[in-house]
Amino acid sequence: MSAPLAVVAVLVAAALFGTTGTAQALGPDQSTPLGVGAARLVLGGLGLLAILPLVGGRRAEAIRLWRTPAGATAGVCTALFQVFFFAAVHQTGVAVGTLTAIGSGPVLAGLLARFVLGERPGRSWLIATGLCLLGLTLLVAGGGDAQRVDVLGVALALLAGLAYAGYTVLAKRQLTDGHEPSTVIAAAFGLGGLLLVPLLLTQPLAWLTEPRGVGIAFHLGLVTTTLAYLFFIRGLAVLPAGPTATLMLAEPVVATTLGIVVLHERLPLISAAGVGLLLGGLLLQGLGTATGKRGPTTEARGLPTQPAVNTHPELEKACLCTSPTSPR
Template sequence: MKKLLPYLMIAAGASLWGIIAFFVKGLADYGFTSMEIVAIRVIYAAIFLLFIGIIHYRKQMILYRFTDIRFFIGTGIFSVVFFNFCYFTTISQMNISIAVILLYTAPAFVTILSFIFLKESLNMNKLIAVIGTIIGCILIAGVSAGDSNLTFIGVITGLGSGLGYALYTIFSKFALKKYQPFTITLYTFIVAAIFLLPITQLWQKVDLLLNSNVLLYSIGLGFIPTVLAYFIYTWGLQKTEGSKAAVIATVEPVVATLLGVMLYGEKLGLIQIAGAILILCSVIIVNVSFQKKNVTSVSQKLS
């Protein structure tokens, strides 16, 4: 059981990510825009992380140099804010299952961006995975373009969410050279919150934010599929290989799909299912490639 527990925790963390649409749709029903929902998520997550940091990670709350904030501008604004905005917009435009599958184009973006900026090699497995991801997206968005559940904006923002999610890995690679994962996560959400608060001007909706249902959705969004999911996933990740964890994490789109079917009556066509399976297979191929590489490396950090 002890050997299985890390894998179960990874699956549990990924499953919590998979239910994020429940909170997003709940807040959208009260009239909040995608950007406002992003702001709500990062603000509550930052508050929770500050409390956790004060209690358990005080030493990791220290920045060595103020100029290092540039790392967290990358992870906080160019990744988290951009990724969440695109992802929440996609959820509002299309089926939850399609939104999360398009998000899972992230490994293909990571492969390409790592080759360009981190000078990582491109092997046959990675190339096959990238091509598979592209074909999967074409099957989902192109061949079935007549599907009323698909929109041009939804497809573009869906791919944008994959790109934004991938950027977190790229920026984190640089930040991890100096800081621990908790430090990166904390300042990522703090920077994102500081950036979004004046843009969204959420204080103008304070009465609505204090509505009991909105408050529950907001706290739930900031804690359950964000802070709690991160800690559960990270705990499991510390006790197993990053490549295995990434493959196990593909349970997220399964959970999201089940959520869409059971709560919102969503359906997928055969072509869309084929595209989804192709993208998920590509994710697994990428991570198998990383696993082989890790046999000869000292360690690999997963963001």
């Protein structure tokens, strides 16, 4: 896959992820944030494992990854992301919950990638991420009462962002070690789904007997998880972790738009300016990524080369550009 197509794949994944908060908000009254998050990961993980042979992966290898430190921790991160993210959205609203969780991802992923993978962020990544985070700050600052910003909700969202960043870096490490992208993603989400089965069984499940509840569960599981992460992993197999996490900030833009159009959440002028900065940062990152000079083959083998496909000329790194990251 070329760098421009990889950028498109990540943006498609981000757009699908952006529908999760609104889907939860439209769920039946009996549903709970933990129940919705658990159902999403259980269905999504099963879906990924079911289609794994059709997309070039192997179930036996995926299960073997569960017994490795990186594979097991990645699975735990996917489970924790669901729990923290849906609880944050319930606590503080779709817009702020999604923005905080996903907005913190690039910074946290960049820091983890620096210390775990040795990636050095380039200037364009820093500028693009800075624009996005400034836009995120304005978007949240303009929220007011309508977006119900509170300390607990923001804290839960930040924990979700940390889990997302952790999964991204660990998945990339597994790709660097030579594992097939689809196998890596199916292993993490399959294990995460298994870990959340006990939690799912403790939640009210009557909403899953209603047509609307079933539709939302399958949308969250098969569309925003199975399908979205197939796009995501293909893009991440080409792009480095930091820029990919920045591109994923398209998710809160979609989530905010849906919150306004579908849920009638208000967006003050200062928040609208924040959306503009977010889009500007995404455009800068997308252009910088798509015009990179290096293809993924050498990097995917873990050999030191020049900056990766979508990376920047100043981004020097070795064996770091096969990835499959976010949580979501």
